[in-house]
Amino acid sequence: MAETDIPGPNPQAPPPPPDDATLSFPCAGCGARLEYAPGTTLLRCPYCRFEQQIASTDEVIEEHSYDAWAAMPPKDVSRVGAHVLVCRKCSASTESDDLATLCAFCGAPVVADTAAADRIVPEAIVPFGVERAGARDAIRRWVSSRRFAPSRLKKVTAAETLNGTYLPHWTYDARTTTHYQGQRGQYYWVTENYTVVVDGESQVRTRQVRRTRWYPAGGTVRRDFDDVLVPGTTTLPQSRLDDLAPWSLERAVPFLPDFLVGYRALRYDVEPDQGLSEAKARMRPIIEQDCRSDIGGDEQRLATLDTYYAAIMFKLVLLPVWIATYVYGGRSYQVFVNAYTGRVIGQRPYSVPKIVATVLAALVAIAAVVTVLVIYRNS
Secondary structure: OEEEOOOOOOOOOOOOOOOOOEEOOEOOOOOOEOEEOOOOOEEEOOOOOOEEEOOOOOOOOEEEEHHHHHOOOOOOHHHOOOEEEEOOOOOOEEEEOOOEEEOOOOOOEEEEOHHHOOOOOOOEEOOOOOOHHHHHHHHHHHHHOOOOOOOOHHHHHOOOEEEEEEEEEEEEEEEEEEEEEEEEEEEEEEEEEEEEEEOOEEEEEEEEEEEEEEEEEEEEEEEEEEEEEEEOOOOOOHHHHHHOOOOOHHHOEEOOHHHHOOOEEOOOOOOHHHHHHHHHHHHHHHHHHHHHHHHOOOEEEEEEEEEEEEEEEEEEEEEEEEEEEEEEOOEEEEEEEEOOOOOEEEOOOOOHHHHHHHHHHHHHHHHHHHHHHHHHHHO
């Protein structure tokens, strides 16, 4: 990947429209708005099925120097205003914090011009690879595989709302050097006497007991990290986003707004410095394991770790997710589909009658086994 010092708009990108910061993707066949077709490099009209090839680009995915970014005057995300997106179909204005959404009046796709935004722009995107129908099939299979799910859940989830959304994530590269102090434990065995009572008499026996002998240890380990992934949005729980991994970042392509058409795309609300703190937290367990491997022995103790980070690079990447929402028993549930791999995670209700029936069946089986054993002993 190429390296730049300061993140910002692509200098070779076309200038923003003079009247607003909204990009337009009209259908040459019927005048409607094109949408990105998942798994392709095409924009497709949902009405007349006209297809338009997304223009190829010679751009490469660039990563930015974190030190260069940190040296720039800070920009508070909360003070950056929302986009005012002007729909090219009905001319209505929609105010949104998203990079891409649907017109609030006519429902046509509207996409912000990222080059006009006063923020870090996405450098890469993993385009949608799973179509809406494929996402619904994945959700149905997920529901069918849930134990103790209510029988009516299948019918409920068939009517769920399903929205395609690109979620912002940061990736971080770093060269780390860690100096550590700890102890190496080596096992050894000793013979130990112990007393047991057999037929009312005490007997002394011996056994082998494992002990650990500890030695001081210290050293230095180095590791290079590449593309440590951190969510760039707090809109959804971080644990949910992590559960959708892996993300196949090797499939990422240079960002083009064409891939956003017809989908929602969130702007980041986690700044790069906040993301770096989380990235370091995700690096730490790996560094600790490197230290333990370097110490060797049978067991290890770590007392101190001092890690130095160099050549920190970062970029903003958009990742595709289908988000389904359904209501069951008066409560709202969400299911997420990794729109590239098809992996499904989410919330689900439980059927109390099914759980009770299962527990009762288990108790009956246990009671039957106990009864048989009692009869066998008394016979």
